[in-house]
Amino acid sequence: MMGPSSSAHRQDSAAQAGALASQFAQTAATRDASGGTPKAERDALRSSGLLALSIPQDYGGRGAGWSETLDTVRIFAQTDSSIAHVYGFHHLQLATVQLFSQPAQWEPWIEQTASKQWFWGNALNPLDERTTVRRIGDWFEFSGKKSFCSGALDSEMLLASGKDEVSGRLLIAALPTARAGITINSDWNCFGQRQTDSGSALFEHVRVEAAELLLDPGPLSTPRASLRPLLAQLVFVHMFLGLAEGALSEARHYTVNEARPWFRSPATRASDDPYTLKHYGEFYVALEGTRLLATRAATLFDDAWRKGDALSTEDRGQVALAVAVAKVAASRAGLDVASRVFETTGARATHGALRLDRYWRNLRVQTLHDPVDYKLQDIGNWVVNAQSPVPSFYS
Numbered sequence: 001m002m003g004p005s006s007s008a009h010r011q012d013s014a015a016q017a018g019a020l021a022s023q024f025a026q027t028a029a030t031r032d033a034s035g036g037t038p039k040a041e042r043d044a045l046r047s048s049g050l051l052a053l054s055i056p057q058d059y060g061g062r063g064a065g066w067s068e069t070l071d072t073v074r075i076f077a078q079t080d081s082s083i084a085h086v087y088g089f090h091h092l093q094l095a096t097v098q099l100f101s102q103p104a105q106w107e108p109w110i111e112q113t114a115s116k117q118w119f120w121g122n123a124l125n126p127l128d129e130r131t132t133v134r135r136i137g138d139w140f141e142f143s144g145k146k147s148f149c150s151g152a153l154d155s156e157m158l159l160a161s162g163k164d165e166v167s168g169r170l171l172i173a174a175l176p177t178a179r180a181g182i183t184i185n186s187d188w189n190c191f192g193q194r195q196t197d198s199g200s201a202l203f204e205h206v207r208v209e210a211a212e213l214l215l216d217p218g219p220l221s222t223p224r225a226s227l228r229p230l231l232a233q234l235v236f237v238h239m240f241l242g243l244a245e246g247a248l249s250e251a252r253h254y255t256v257n258e259a260r261p262w263f264r265s266p267a268t269r270a271s272d273d274p275y276t277l278k279h280y281g282e283f284y285v286a287l288e289g290t291r292l293l294a295t296r297a298a299t300l301f302d303d304a305w306r307k308g309d310a311l312s313t314e315d316r317g318q319v320a321l322a323v324a325v326a327k328v329a330a331s332r333a334g335l336d337v338a339s340r341v342f343e344t345t346g347a348r349a350t351h352g353a354l355r356l357d358r359y360w361r362n363l364r365v366q367t368l369h370d371p372v373d374y375k376l377q378d379i380g381n382w383v384v385n386a387q388s389p390v391p392s393f394y395s
Contacts, residue, residue, distance in 0.1 A: 239366060
C-alpha cells in the first residue's frame with residue numbers, strides 16, 4: 001500500500017523528471033513533426049527508474065503516492081506530452097492490475113517491472129468490441145483488433161481487453177507484448193500526440209492463461225476497483241495542465257525575446273504592452289485555478305487509494321466529482337491558453353519550424369478522448385440531484 005510522499009521524496013522525483021524533460025525538450029518539436037516511436041526517450045525513462053516510481057518499496061519500487069507520480073506526468077507534459085501520455089499510462093496499467101486482481105497475481109508483475117524496467121502499454125479499450133475471447137479447455141484465446149493502443153509499441157507488457165463470445169462479459173488480461181499472435185501496428189497518424197503510438201493492435205489466436213486474466217475482483221466491481229477510471233482521468237488532467245503550462249512558458253519566452261509591439265501600442269517592448277499583459281494575467285488566473293483543482297483531486301485520490309477495500313461508494317463518489325471538476329477545468333483552460341498565446345506573440349510565432357501550435361494540437365486530440373459535456377452532466381446531476389458520477393471506464 002502506498003503511503004504519503006515526503007517533501008524531500010517529491011522534490012527528488014520532480015527534479016529528476018525536470019532534468020529529463022529538459023533533455024526531451026531539445027528534440028520535441030522535431031519529433032512532433034516526424035511522429036513515430038520515441039525510442040530513445042522511452043529508454044531514458046527505463047534507465048531513470050521513474051517507471052518504478054508508483055511501485056511500493058516492498059516490491060522494489062520507489063513508493064511514491066499518486067499525487068507525486070501525477071506531478072511527474074505534468075512536468076513531462078510541459079515539454080513533451082506524448083512522453084507524458086505513455087509514461088502516465090504505464091503507471092495507470094500498474095494500478096489497474098493491483099485494482100482488478102489479487103496480490104498473488106499482480107505482485108510478480110510489478111516486482112519484475114521494478115527490477116527489469118518494464119514499460120507497460122495499453123490495449124484496453126472497452127468501447128472497441130472487435131476482440132473476442134473464446135474459452136478452450138483451461139485457457140483462453142483472444143482474437144480481433146483494438147484501436148487507441150497508447151504506448152503498446154516498445155512495451156514489455158500489455159493490458160488487453162476482449163468480449164467473451166458466450167457471456168458478453170468484458171475480460172482483461174495482462175500479457176507479454178511479444179507473445180505469439182500479437183501484432184502492434186504503426187498506424188497512428190493524428191495531428192496531435194504524434195509520438196504516443198496510439199494505433200491499433202491485432203490479436204490472432206493469442207493464447208491467454210487463466211492466471212493472466214484480471215478476474216478477482218475484476219473491472220469496476222467494487223468501489224476500490226472503480227478507482228481505475230479516476231486515475232486515468234487524473235493522468236489526463238495533469239497532461240492538459242502541463243501542456244498549457246508549457247505553451248505559456250514558451251510563449252512568454254517568445255514575447256520577451258522575439259515579439260514586437262503593435263505599431264499603435266504605447267509600449268516600446270512587446271512585454272510591456274498593456275493588452276499583452278492582460279492576456280498573460282488571464283492565462284495565469286485560469287491555470288492557477290486549474291492547478292488548485294488538480295491538486296485537490298489528486299490528494300483525494302491518494303486518500304481513497306490508502307483506504308483500500310474499506311473505501312465506500314460515497315467516498316469514491318466524492319473523488320469522482322473532484323476529478324470531473326478538475327478535468328473540465330483543465331480541458332477548458334488548456335485549450336484556451338494554448339490557442340490564445342498567439343495573441344501575445346504575433347504572426348511570426350506561427351513559423352512552421354517553431355511548431356508552437358503543437359500544444360493546442362496535442363490538447364485538442366487528447367481532450368476528445370471523452371466529451372467534457374458528459375463530465376458537466378455528471379457534475380450537474382450531483383448539484384441538482386445529489387447523485388455521484390456512476391462508475392464507468394470514463395467516470
